[in-house]
Amino acid sequence: xxxxxxxxxxxxxxxxxxxxxxxxxxxxxxxxxxxxxxxxxxxxxxxxxxxxxxxxxxxxxxxxxxxxxxxxxxxxxxxxxxxx
Ligand SMILES: [Zn+2]
Numbered sequence: 001x002x003x004x005x006x007x008x009x010x011x012x013x014x015x016x017x018x019x020x021x022x023x024x025x026x027x028x029x030x031x032x033x034x035x036x037x038x039x040x041x042x043x044x045x046x047x048x049x050x051x052x053x054x055x056x057x058x059x060x061x062x063x064x065x066x067x068x069x070x071x072x073x074x075x076x077x078x079x080x081x082x083x084x
Contacts, residue, residue, distance in 0.1 A: 022060035
């Protein structure tokens with residue numbers, strides 16, 4: 001099996017394949033696993049969330065326009081949890 005999720009090949013991808021996981025909100029993780037939500041949008045999730053069930057995937061939030069830093073995590077998590 002080719003190591004498509006390892007080594008130099010993932011460096012070529014956007015932000016070197018790293019970012020915020022839209023499901024578990026972990027920062028600077030490698031987003032290597034493509035998941036399809038029920039509305040057919042594709043999202044990239046981290047390894048931990050690659051086996052998450054569909055309801056968790058559907059609850060994923062868009063991270064692209066999120067000004068997300070570690071020091072903002074508390075306020076962000078509060079907003080996210082209260083909107084549920
Ligand atoms: Zn994740």
